[in-house]
Amino acid sequence: MKRIIKSTDIIIRNITDKDHYDIESVAKRAFWNLNMPGCDEHYLVHRLWNEPCYISELSLAAEVDNKIVGAILYSKAKIKTNHGNIGVLTFGPLCVDPDHQKMGIGQKLLLESMRLATENGYQAILICGVPTYYPKFGFKTADTFGITMPDGSNFDAFMGYELRKDALKGVTGKFYEDPFFDCDVHDEAYMKAVDEFDKSFPYMEKKVLPHQWR
Numbered sequence: 728m729k730r731i732i733k734s735t736d737i738i739i740r741n742i743t744d745k746d747h748y749d750i751e752s753v754a755k756r757a758f759w760n761l762n763m764p765g766c767d768e769h770y771l772v773h774r775l776w777n778e779p780c781y782i783s784e785l786s787l788a789a790e791v792d793n794k795i796v797g798a799i800l801y802s803k804a805k806i807k808t809n810h811g812n813i814g815v816l817t818f819g820p821l822c823v824d825p826d827h828q829k830m831g832i833g834q835k836l837l838l839e840s841m842r843l844a845t846e847n848g849y850q851a852i853l854i855c856g857v858p859t860y861y862p863k864f865g866f867k868t869a870d871t872f873g874i875t876m877p878d879g880s881n882f883d884a885f886m887g888y889e890l891r892k893d894a895l896k897g898v899t900g901k902f903y904e905d906p907f908f909d910c911d912v913h914d915e916a917y918m919k920a921v922d923e924f925d926k927s928f929p930y931m932e933k934k935v936l937p938h939q940w941r
């Protein structure tokens with residue numbers, strides 16, 4: 728039976744260097760076999776810590792019983808417009824350990840980090856994420872704001888949120904994540920590096936499942 732966790736038992740806090748392996752481990756467990764057989768999110772997280780695009784002051788960990796059970800990691804992104812670039816935020820991964828999902832932890836991480844971002848003067852967030860999850864927190868598809876992906880496309884998973892009222896009003900342009908995120912899971916050398924890195928975590932079996940899209 729799933730344990731019920733009181734909201735007050737969930738601690739949301741900044742991430743320290745000592746948390747890195749635990750967060751990578753949560754990322755592995757949360758994404759394993761979700762979008763592809765296995766996953767690369769733990770490797771992505773591992774490489775993100777030292778990237779200039781990573782924003783440590785907005786990135787948060789969730790702790791229950793002195794154990795890290797979730798995290799949200801932010802980075803700098805931009806919208807290229809005809810009048811120049813506009814800096815925005817993106818986040819990913821947002822992940823919660825499977826044993827602790829649907830207990831309000833993802834919601835706490837998201838809302839607290841958005842509050843911090845607003846407090847720190849950031850204007851807007853753009854993400855590619857689960858299209859059924861983020862709208863309940865006020866995210867709207869990016870076409871609402873006149874923003875597309877670099878190739879001009881829009882889709883349900885591509886969403887935005889204005890941290891300040893009308894922050895994206897009149898902004899028409901293309902969304903660019905940092906080039907750091909350009910990794911190809913169909914690239915043999917990249918996946919070899921992922922598999923090698925994965926050996927530092929407990930073994931999990933890769934499975935081909937019908938809902939996987941990567």
Ligand SMILES: CC(C)(COP(=O)(O)OP(=O)(O)OC[C@H]1O[C@@H](n2cnc3c(N)ncnc32)[C@H](O)[C@@H]1OP(=O)(O)O)[C@@H](O)C(=O)NCCC(=O)NCCS
Pocket residue numbers: 757758761820821822823824827828829830831832833834835855856857859860
């Ligand atoms: C998606 C994820 C971060 C949500 O975290 P969580 O702690 O399980 O979610 P919460 O308990 O805070 O859920 C808040 C609400 O969203 C709903 N919800 C949770 N996961 C959802 C999902 N994948 N799709 C749609 N709704 C979801 C909950 O039922 C809850 O709804 P309610 O307020 O009406 O009761 C977590 O399930 C996860 O790590 N999933 C695997 C990795 C992933 O997909 N990350 C997001 C990538 S963009």
